[in-house]
Amino acid sequence: MTQHATTDAGRLYGYAASGLAALIFVAFAAMAPGVVGGQPVLADWPWAPSLNISLAFMLDGLSLIFGLLISGIGALIFLYATGYMGDHPRFGRFVLFLFAFMISMLGLVTARDLITLFLFWELTSITSYLLIGFDHDNPRARRNALQAMLITAGGGLALLAGFILMGAAAGGYDLARILAGQGLQGHPLYGPILVLVLLGAFTKSAQFPFHLWLPNAMAAPTPVSAFLHSATMVKAGVYLLARLHPALGGTPAWTVTLIAAGAVTAVLASVLAMRQSDLKQALAYTTLMALGMITMLLAGSHPYALTAAVTFLIVHSLYKASLFMVVGAIDHATGTREVAQLGGLGRAMPVTAVAAFLACASMAGLPPMIGWIGKELIYAGAATMAGAPLVIAAAVAANALVFAVAGVVTLRPFLGAPLRTPHPAHEAPWQMLAGPIILAACGLVAGLLAQPLLGAAIGSTLTGSLMQDRAAGLHLWAGFNAALVLSLLTFTIGVMLYVMRDRFAALVDPVLRRLPSFDNGWDRLLDAFRDLAAWQTRMLQTGRLTSYMLAVFAVTALALGATILHGRPVIAPELPRSAFLWLTVGFTAAGAVLALNTHSRIAAIAGIGTVGIGVAVIFIFAGAPDVATTQLMVETLSAVMFAIAALRLPGLVERRSRQRQLAHGAVAGAVGLCVTVMVLSVTASPLDRTITQYFEENSYALAHGLNIVNVVLVDFRAFDTFGELIVVLLASFGAYAVLKRKRGAGA
């Protein structure tokens, strides 16, 4: 009964989250006409005005496209997840994590303040850590989650540094002002800013050589992969590149870096995608290819290249989310994702098959899908870029390989002879069909009606967000041109690659095996860090109180000694004449000598107590009865506590070598000498009585008290006293916990 109740509640969470995401989508859509018309929506709340930081948001063309994709795909993903894993005992938690991620992502793409953007940037890293490691009983999932977080959050730290430099260079963190300004390309800090921002963007978007975390992130449940690792999280990096393009783009450094990273990532990833036997892994690598392609296009500064980047971003989000959901449905129905084990699923899963074919057609860039337009634009854009031949070659290679992957992903599993799978194949429930089929259909509709549907949004992104004078049009038929020829070339190579995929494998596998494994390198790096930490801990944390005390006192002696040698204070000791004071000093010194030389712990405690009481008496002479009383009580109580412990310990036996004793004695003597000189030099110079005078004048007038010490404690400095109370209580409770635990462990 309970099981059913929780399951139903979990499903409710899923539907509720889906509905909320759909509402957000509708809200974005309602704001779309104004935004597209050139009126960005702005919102602003003060956060830390003294630091010039505010929670500021802005919805312009670029943000709008991302907002619609995130919330729209999000709504379908929540629905899908409800069908996919709605009976999972922790489904409620899953929905919470995924929703938190979606909100972080929306915050990221609408942030107008750099620090706000960074905040949401890191939130996406943290929430995706929770999602990748959702299956936390699995050590592999935990390891991959940690890897993703360390890489993306590490890049995030670089990004923060870059943002702070940008804020310093531009005179504020307001993105709108930075983008509307002159651009930072000529600023002296441009170099460091570019390096740091690119580090952030490349780690997030898994560009070579930070690509390794993305395929590993497939340890996450499939709805997460479909959402985070195809359509959203990894797009944050390219979003940032696009967002900052007007302020940072167009320089040779920008162009060369983005083309190099993008091209290497795109080609390497599509080769690796061909060689995956797991459908989900194959898709993960094509995601890398898409990210590389967009990065490469963002290197350009021509409207064609940038239009291609934005369009391809939409294309990829639609087909990739759809395909991931299809693979999840196959996995769900048959129990496997291995290409070799799948075949002829089309008959058992007709709706899934339709979604898969539509989405793959878009991925392969076949007309009349939006993918075809995207590919045409890529070629048109690549031709306008610096180093065009190289860019075009990389684009053709990557597209042809992805064309072949599209064949592998759909033709084999859905057509041909049915194979025996771990479970007999059956159609997925409606919740799992809605997402893939709607998104795949979007790819078709967007292709047929590209200009009327997307033209305005892409146009305002280009002219508004990216500061171009125009956008390229989206047309299924753009006439006989170079792009068309390149498309035909792509299809030819793609078909050849698909047909000869075994020979291709024989060709590339030996090369791939020679490549160093970045993943193993990562593990070695982490191991090295752990070894370093262990070594350092062994060095610093010996576990022996003596060595800690020695370190503390040696450093104290060094610091004081250096200060004294540097300052060379003038000391004029004024010896007291009171015989009673001399007697007290004598007793105090005798107590110290006793504590040092006795073999009885009780005698040592009595010696230390004598020192403490001697100090209290001296306080009384100095006219500080409050301090003296406190000192006396503290001394009494600590003697009691020492005694309780000491009665259970054996007698004091000297185990230190002679040299060690001398060394300890030298440190102790040095501390004593330095403190003495310090105190004498302080008393030799006239005291600044400003504060004392203030308290003397105001203690009664403002705080109705004659005892200044107490008035300071409970009124003027009550907040400090309160802090001390917390310390006293925490120390006591900490000791309580340690003592109780020790007894528990002993028993």
Added chain:
Amino acid sequence: MNSLILSIGARFLTALFLLFSLFVLLRGHNSPGGGFIGGLIGAAGFVLYSFAAGVGAARSALRVDPRAIGVWGMALAVVAGLASALAALDPFTGLWLIVADLALSTVLVFDIGVYLAVFGAILTLVFTLEETL
């Protein structure tokens, strides 16, 4: 500890300690004393009692768990500190009510909080040490 003198004397001494600690607490604003010293003296009284009669007897004489006393003291200090918000003043600003010659204030409440927190913290530590070591 089996000392007849100590166990008889401790009862009176503990009472005396407690009384004196309250005296020190209340006079603190104008003469040497205050919550911190008072708390220490009060705790010392109970420490003495625990030596004479054992921790169990000291705990039952105290009736309340010293940990709770410490936490309540802290809570009282927070309340006293935030009471100034009622008068739209900054936290930990003292509020005074002077009735004839008697001056009442949130500062005194704060000092009582200090007394209880110190008292509770010290007794938690000493009792636990005696029980576990």
